[in-house]
Amino acid sequence: MxxxxxxxxxxxxxxxxxxxxxxxxxxxxxxxxxxxxxxHLGVVALFGVVxxxxxxxxxxxxxxxxxxxxxxxxxxALFFDLIFGYSAALVILLSLDSxxxxxxELAEYYILVLFAAGGMILMASGNDLLIIFLGLEQMSISxxxxxxxxxxELRSSESAMKYFLLGAFAxxxxxxxxxxxxxxxxxxxxxxxxxTLQQTPLGRDPLLLIGAALLLVGFGFKISSVPFHMWVPDxxxxxxxxxxxxxxxxxxxxxxxxxxxxxxxxxRGLQPDWVVLFWGLAAxxxxxxxxxxxxxxxxxxxLAYSSIAHAGYMLVGVVAGGAFGTASVLFYLLVYxxxxxxxxxxxxxxxxxxxxxxxxxxxxxxxxxxxxLALTLSFFLLSLIGVPPTAGFVGKVYLFGAAVRSGxxxxxxxxxxxxxxxxxxxxxxxxYMYMREPEGVETRYAPSFAGALALGIALWTVFxxxxxxxxxxxxxxxxxxxxxx
Numbered sequence: 001m002x003x004x005x006x007x008x009x010x011x012x013x014x015x016x017x018x019x020x021x022x023x024x025x026x027x028x029x030x031x032x033x034x035x036x037x038x039x040h041l042g043v044v045a046l047f048g049v050v051x052x053x054x055x056x057x058x059x060x061x062x063x064x065x066x067x068x069x070x071x072x073x074x075x076x077a078l079f080f081d082l083i084f085g086y087s088a089a090l091v092i093l094l095s096l097d098s099x100x101x102x103x104x105e106l107a108e109y110y111i112l113v114l115f116a117a118g119g120m121i122l123m124a125s126g127n128d129l130l131i132i133f134l135g136l137e138q139m140s141i142s143x144x145x146x147x148x149x150x151x152x153e154l155r156s157s158e159s160a161m162k163y164f165l166l167g168a169f170a171x172x173x174x175x176x177x178x179x180x181x182x183x184x185x186x187x188x189x190x191x192x193x194x195x196t197l198q199q200t201p202l203g204r205d206p207l208l209l210i211g212a213a214l215l216l217v218g219f220g221f222k223i224s225s226v227p228f229h230m231w232v233p234d235x236x237x238x239x240x241x242x243x244x245x246x247x248x249x250x251x252x253x254x255x256x257x258x259x260x261x262x263x264x265x266x267x268r269g270l271q272p273d274w275v276v277l278f279w280g281l282a283a284x285x286x287x288x289x290x291x292x293x294x295x296x297x298x299x300x301x302x303l304a305y306s307s308i309a310h311a312g313y314m315l316v317g318v319v320a321g322g323a324f325g326t327a328s329v330l331f332y333l334l335v336y337x338x339x340x341x342x343x344x345x346x347x348x349x350x351x352x353x354x355x356x357x358x359x360x361x362x363x364x365x366x367x368x369x370x371x372x373l374a375l376t377l378s379f380f381l382l383s384l385i386g387v388p389p390t391a392g393f394v395g396k397v398y399l400f401g402a403a404v405r406s407g408x409x410x411x412x413x414x415x416x417x418x419x420x421x422x423x424x425x426x427x428x429x430x431x432y433m434y435m436r437e438p439e440g441v442e443t444r445y446a447p448s449f450a451g452a453l454a455l456g457i458a459l460w461t462v463f464x465x466x467x468x469x470x471x472x473x474x475x476x477x478x479x480x481x482x483x484x485x
Contacts, residue, residue, distance in 0.1 A: 010066070011059060011062065011064050011066075011073055012064050012065065012066040012071045012072060012073035012077075012125060013066060013067075013071055013125070014055050014059065015052040015053075015055050015056050015059075015081050015085075015121055016118050016121045016122060016125075018048060018051050018052040018055060019048060019049065019052050019114045019115075019117055019118040019121070020114070020115075020118050021048070022044065022045060022047075022048025022049075022051070022052075022114055023045075023048075023110075023111045023114040023115055023118070025044060025048070026041050026044055026045055026048075026107055026110055026111050026114070027107065027111060029041055029044060029107075030107035037105070038099075038105040038106060038107055038110075039096065039100065039105065041107050041110055042092055042095065042096045042099075042105075042110050043096075044110075045092055045110035045111075045113065045114055046089060046092045046093065048114060049085055049088045049089045049092065049114070049117065050085075050089060052081070052085055052117075052121075053081075053082065053085035053086070053089070056078050056081040056082055056085060057082070059073065059078055060075060060078055061075065063482070065127070067131075069127060069128075069189060069191065070126070070127055070128040070130070070131045070189065071122075071125050071126060071127060071128075071131060072125055072126075072127045073125065074482040075478050075479040075481065075482060076124070076257075076260075076261070076479045076480060076482050076483055077121075077124045077125035077257075078479070079330055079334075079475065079476065079479035080120075080121075080124035080253060080254070080257040080330075080333075081121055081124065081125075082334070083249075083250070083253045083333055083334050083337055084117050084120040084121055084124070084250050084253065084254065085117070086334070086337060086338065087117075087245075087246060087249045087250035087253070087337050087341065088113055088114070088116075088117040088246070088250060090245070090338075090341045090345070090454045090457065090458060091113060091242045091243070091245055091246045091250075091341065092110065092113060092242075093450045093451065093453055093454035094241070094242045094245070094341070094344075094345050094348055094448075094450070094451050094454050095109065095110075095113075095240075095242045096448070096450040096451075097448035097449070097450055097451060098240075098241070098242065098348055098448070098451070102150070104149065104150060108145075109146070109149060112142040112143075112145055112146050113142070113146070113246065115138060115139075115142045116138070116139050116142035116143055116146070116246065116250070116251075117250065118138060118139075119134075119135045119136065119137070119138030119139030119140070119142065119254070120135065120139050120250050120251070120253070120254035120257075121135070122134060122135025122138065122139075123135035123136055123139065123254040123255070123257055123258045124254060124257035124258065124261075126258065126261070127189065127190050127191065127261075127265075128188050128189045128190065129178045129181065129182075129188040129189075129190070129215075129262075130178070130188050132258045132261075132262075133174065133175060133178060135254070135258075136171070136174065136218070136222070136254075136258070137171065139250075139251060139254060140167050140171065143163070143243070143246070143247055143251060144160055144163055144164045144167065145160070146239070146240070146243040146246075147159050147160040147163050147235055147238065147239040147240075147243060147247070148160025148161070148238075148239075149239075149240055149243065150240060153238075155237065155238040156238045156239065156240070157238075158234070158238055159234050159235045159236075159237065159238025159239050160235075160238070160239070162231055162234050162235060163231055163235045163239075166221070166230070166231045167221065167231070170217060170218050170220075170221035170222070170228065171218065173214045173217040173218050174214065174215060174217070174218025174219075176211075176214050177210075177211045177212065177213070177214030177215040177216075177217070177218065178211070178215070179211070180207050180208070180210055180211030180214065181193065181207075181208060181211035181212065181215070183207055183211075184205050184207040184208040184211060185197070185208070190261065190262065190265040190266050191265065191266075193265070193266035194265050194266040194268070197266060209270075209273075212267060212270065212274075215262065216274075216277075219255055219258065219259045219262075220281070222251060222252070222254070222255030223252055223255045223256060223259065223311045223314075223315075224252065224285075224307060224308050224311050225281050225285045225308075225311050225312070225315065226281065226284040226285045226288050226289075226308070226312075227284075229285070229288070229289070229308045232304045232305070232307065232308055233296075233301045233304040233305060235247065235304075236248065236300050236301065236303065236304035236307075237298060237300045237301050237304065237358075241300070241344050241347055241348040241356060242344070242348065244300060244344055245340060245341045245344040245345070248303070248304075248307045248340050248344070249336065249337040249340050249341055250337070252307070252311065252333075253333045253337065256314060256318075256329060256333060259318070260318070260326060260329070260483065261483065263318070264326070264483045264484060265483070271321070275319055275321070278315055278318050278319045279319050279408065279411055281312075281315055282312050282313075282315035282316050282318075282319055282411060282415075283312070283411060283414050284312070285308060285309070285311055285312030285315060286308075286309045286310075286311075286312025286313055286315075286316075286414070286415060286418045287309075287312070287414070287418055288308065288309075289305045289306065289307070289308030289309030289310075289311070289312060290305070290306075290309045290418045290421045290422045290425075291421065292305045293305035293306050293309065293422070293425050294421070294424060294425050296425070297359060297360045297361070298358050298359060298360075299347055299357075299358050299359070299360060299363075299429070300344075300347065300358050302360075302425060302429075303340070303343060303344065306384060306422065306425075306426075307340065309418065309422060310332075310336055310384075312415075312418070313332065313396065313399055313415060313418075314329050314332055314333065314336075314399070316399050316400065316402075316403050316408075316411055316412070316415050317329035317332065317398075317399045317402055317403075319403065319406075319408055319411060320399075320402035320403045320405070320406040320408060321406060322402070322406065322484060323477055323480055323481070323484045324398075324401075324402045324405060324477075325399075325402035325403070325405075325406060326480040326483065326484060327398075327473060327476040327477040327479070327480050328395070328398035328399045328401075328402045328473075328476075329399070330476040330479055330480065331394075331395055331398055331469070331472060331473050331476045332395035332396075332398065332399055334465075334472065334476075335383070335391040335392060335394075335395045335462065335465055336392075336395070338391070338457075338458040338461045338462050339380050339383045339384055339390075339391070339392055339458070339462055340380075340384075341454070341458055342376070342380045342454075342455055342458035342459060342462065343377065343380040343381065343384070345451060345454055345455045345458065346373055346376060346377040346380070346455065348451060349373065349448055349451050349452075349455075350362070350363075350366075350370075350373065350443050350444070351443065351444055357443045360428070360429060360432055361432070362443050363429060363432045363433050363443065364432050364433075364436035364437060364438050365433070365436060365437055365438040366432075366433040366443060367433040367434040368434075369438070369443070370443075374433045374434070376455055376459055377429075377433070378430050378433065379459060379462065379463070380458070380459075380462065381426040381427075381429060381430060382426075383462050383466070384422070384426055385419065385422060385423045385426050385427070386419050388466065389463070389466040389467055390462055390463070390466040391461070391462045391463075391464075391465035391466040391469065392462070392466075393466060394465065394466055394469040396415075396419060398473065399415070400412045400415050400416060403415070
């Protein structure tokens with residue numbers, strides 16, 4: 001009797017398998033002495049992420065499908081794999097010395113970071129709503145645990161509980177939306193849904209429209225758009241700072257990847273409807289984020305509301321649509337990843353009375369006591385504002401220019417006004433660093449070679465893409481080509 005094994009195309013899931021294999025390796029190495037020191041496990045996790053990045057670069061330009069057309073390999077998925085890889089690598093670098101200083105150096109931390117990144121990859125490459133859901137759950141569960149990783153801190157446990165409860169609520173909406181769409185079309189495959197909608201006039205089917213609306217609730221929670229943003233400030237404040245950076249970058253990018261794939265595959269026929277919806281969401285999200293951020297004195301909460309505002313900017317590119325608008329979203333997501341991780345990295349490396357310096361007054365006189373760190377943070381803040389020659393400026397030019405080219409002039413005007421409003425709370429921090437005298441106990445620098453390396457990489461990238469953005473934008477346009485066809 002012959003035993004036949006099914007042929008499986010492994011290339012579409014190669015980066016995911018590398019991260020999963022690395023996580024399993026870290027589990028095994030955790031059983032080997034020394035048991036008290038876990039620094040080498042972080043290095044192993046970092047090498048795994050770098051290996052996944054290299055494979056993603058090697059696969060660029062190739063295409064394929066696997067697991068009954070449920071997972072796809074295309075440049076769109078690979079571009080997001082690069083975002084997830086850079087985000088996870090920088091987070092691990094920032095965590096290496098930070099965990100050791102806090103006495104929380106555990107293998108589970110790096111394992112969960114790898115699993116979270118793996119879930120992000122599944123969301124970007126999923127061509128089926130069930131695969132997207134599985135990736136969403138793998139990422140979310142890992143981040144729920146990581147948000148409350150400092151179990152002895154009440155604030156960390158509180159943030160994890162809020163994140164879990166609200167996340168589970170949004171997941172329920174998402175799953176119910178999948179069920180309704182399956183009921184309306186008979187499939188959960190994105191290509192199958194698109195084909196059904198082309199052959200059958202289901203565009204006004206209440207079941208389909210309600211299902212699509214519930215999906216958007218789930219996506220809205222993950223991208224932190226209004227009115228699904230309420231969890232953001234509390235979770236950002238209570239979670240470990242490297243995990244806050246991962247939630248702000250990788251998690252947001254994964255949600256945008258899945259959202260764009262859903263909008264431009266099965267939901268393209270409903271574009272006149274969802275464009276109007278996203279126009280309003282973009283305007284509300286960036287306005288609320290920037291206005292509320294003005295009143296924040298805690299830097300992590302300020303950056304939380306800032307991330308809400310930046311989600312609104314990215315929704316401007318979604319509204320603009322087309323190859324240029326969608327490529328602008330991808331470009332901005334990568335730039336935002338380096339900028340945001342860099343800003344949180346500076347916060348992580350500064351301490352006051354043995355704790356992270358998160359109050360704006362802690363940064364008084366920082367420009368004179370730690371000029372390099374102050375200059376680095378200032379550069380990241382200027383990029384978030386959109387001041388040349390930073391990559392943030394170029395990203396906003398692409399996004400707002402795409403809106404104007406598509407005829408959404410008033411949305412672009414609202415976005416420009418919001419950028420001017422945002423300049424106030426970013427520049428206020430710079431004023432504290434260079435124009436205020438230190439208050440109380442001085443902030444001190446917590447030395448970290450790995451953290452300094454992460455900041456150096458982020459700083460160089462933001463500066464490089466600000467001066468020469470065309471190569472990256474061309475890659476982003478090539479990445480969206482499989483979607484916009």
